[in-house]
Amino acid sequence: MTEPDAPRAVAAPTLTDGEWHRLHPLTPLFRGGLFLVVVAGIVIANLRDRLVFLFLPWFDDDIDRDIREFESGGDPVDFIIANNLYLVAGLALLGILAVLIGLFYLSWRFHTFRITGDDVEVRSGVLFRTHRRAPLDRVQGVNLTRPMLARLVGMAKLEVVGAGLDANVKLEYLSTGNAEAVRADILRLASGSRQARAERVDPGIVSRRAAAASVVSAGITGLIEGAEEPVSEPESVVHIPVGRLIASRLLSSSTLWLVAITVAIVVGSIAGTPWVLFTLIPALLGFGAYWVRTITRSLRYSIAPTPSGVRITFGLFTTITEILPPGRVHAIEVQQSLLWRPFGWWAITVNRLSGRGLSDGTTDQFTTVLPVGTRSDVERVLRLLLLDLPEAEWPLVFEHGLLGPREADPYTNTPRRARLLRLLSWRRNGFQLSPDVLLMRRGAIWRTLAVFPLARLQSIGLEQGPLDRALRVASVRAHTIAGRVSGRLGIIDRDAALELFGTAEAAVIHAAARDHTHRWAQGEASDPEGGAGMDPRTDPLEVPR
Known part of the structure; x- marks a missing residue:
């Protein structure tokens, strides 16, 4: 029964x-299917004219002439027909098919x-x-x-x-x-x-x-x-309109490069080399393909909290779903270009261990956790990634970090004596150390704010060149795993950099000792909803600030 x-x-x-x-039993077909597609493409390409001649004999008289010239050279299909070898050819095809099926079975079996x-x-x-x-x-x-x-x-x-x-x-x-x-x-x-x-x-x-x-x-x-089974996905905390996504990709640095290349080509053609205009078509096709690829890769975007971590889904044709467990994010950067500033748009990237080789070209798609979003979207995503950041420290991120500097700026910025080295951004170029994170604020045209959780900060380094020594400034570098988020902040007062170097050591040790976000489901047994595993602030070992 x-x-x-x-x-x-x-x-x-x-x-x-x-x-x-x-x-899955169909795994060998999908893993080795590319080889079969290539072989079929080669066969079809070689028999293209014959197939057109057989099914569309009235299409072109030149095809008939080409077929006859090819037949005079010895065509294997004509050899089979002339010698009545249909059975042998059919058995050979069945044998090849049986060998392929056998290889696929062995591949799946082992x-x-x-x-x-x-x-x-x-x-x-x-x-x-x-x-x-x-x-x-x-x-x-x-x-x-x-x-x-x-x-x-x-x-x-x-x-x-x-x-x-x-x-x-x-x-x-x-x-x-x-x-x-x-x-x-x-x-x-x-x-x-x-x-x-x-x-x-x-x-x-x-x-x-x-x-x-x-x-x-x-x-x-x-x-x-045929159809994919429905997958239960949690409700996304951020919804990106398609129009905003397309506009954000058009208003990017790649567009500026396209405009510069177009101007250079037009100027070159006017200067006496008109043939340069022909290079504009490949440039437009290349940039167009890049825009389409980046837009389709960011469609169907969603981000939501789960008991296992932050779930991120993106991709129109190939859908990718990844889980970022709390404690696995080593650095976060919020950035805004000059073209996005009128609309209040921001993007968020992270440094995380991807486990991929340096030659893997798909690494970058796993670093963007928010392709484009408003300030409220940024706040929702950051609150998912920085679960243990107290409410009192959030103004350091938004009011003073993203939108600053403002009155009573708590950041340590580039001193006035060295402002020529950061002519436009010396008031914004600075850092702030809290009990939980190290914040680095940079840029006036391209604004960025880098956030480094102290519990996962590996080390801090100081650098000083001859000009820095003359101006009594130094560069600070926060060392994390390699990624798109840079940990370098230059032209900082030397004494402030030395103080940061000494203070950060004790802060990192203290933060790492009370951090348990790498055990994201430790509270799952006691909390059937999985909530305890998502909020390290409920940990009884937390040291009061």
Whole structure:
């Protein structure tokens, strides 16, 4: 009587039971499908004229002449027809197809993964085996990507973000429902929550053969149904209108570069080289493709708090969902260009461990947590990323940091004697150290505010050149993991920089000692809603300020 319930026993919860499991049966097709597309493209390109001649014989007489010239050189299709080798050719095609299916099956058969209480492991390869392992205590997050074609059959891929260079472990592909559940389990295990989950069925009832059969059945069902299963997503705290997103990309530095290039091309053509005008078309096409790519990548944007961290989703064709657990963000930068200032728009980027190699071109898309937003949007996002910042310190971020300087400015700015080195921004160029964060304010034309949580600040350095020594100023550098957020602030009074150097040491030690945001689900057992794991201010070990 329990036979009909057996397939449900291998649903997502059992994928983190410490046993080896296989990926979605269609995984080899999507991973090796590019090779088949290339081969098919080459074949179609070589037979293009023949196909046109067969299906559109009246299209062009020149095609007939080209076909005859090609046939005189020895066409394999004509050889098959002339020698009546239809059966041999059909068997050869079936043999090639069988070999491809066999290779795909072996690839799927030998590609397994398991998730234990300590590691995420992936084994792959038939002749040359690879075994990758990501310790859960080093996991920085789990990204979920749904490419457009994979979404049509209800598939997604997971990327477990490690703490080192090229340390990520990928699970591609799983069904969308399984991927969501596995990601939640990995995050819960990585956070230190080792809650025992009740088994819905006896593990001995379901054999490995039944488990594999249910996985294959689920894959075939997803292929037939086609559409991606609905994914439950929390309500986003920020909604970006499409018009604002498009306008923000047009009012960017790339537009200024396009205008400058266009002016240079027009001036060059007027000066006596008209052929330079032809270079304007590739420039317009290149910038147009860049704008379309950046706009489509930022569509469907949402950001919301979850018990596992801040959930960020973006992408129109390829949808990417990542989780930024509290305590994994090492630096935050809020920036505003001169073209955005009349509209009050800002963007937010972060420094975080991505686990990707330096040659990976997809790293930058994981650093932007707010493509464009108003001040209220910025405040909502920052309050998600800076959970432990007290209410009394928020004016340092908004009133004095983003919009300053104002009266009674608490920031330590560039001294008047060195204002020629920061002619436009010397009143804005400064820092402020609080018990929780180090704030660096820069720029008058392109305004930026960098926020460095002290609990994750690695070190602080001072730099001074010959001109700096003559003016008694120095440069301060906050060291974090590499990223787009710069930790350098120049032309600061030397004595103020030395005081910061000494004060920050004690502040960093104190902040790191009472920080528990890296254990983001530690309070999950006591709070069924998961709220305690999201707010480190409720930690009983917090030292009163």
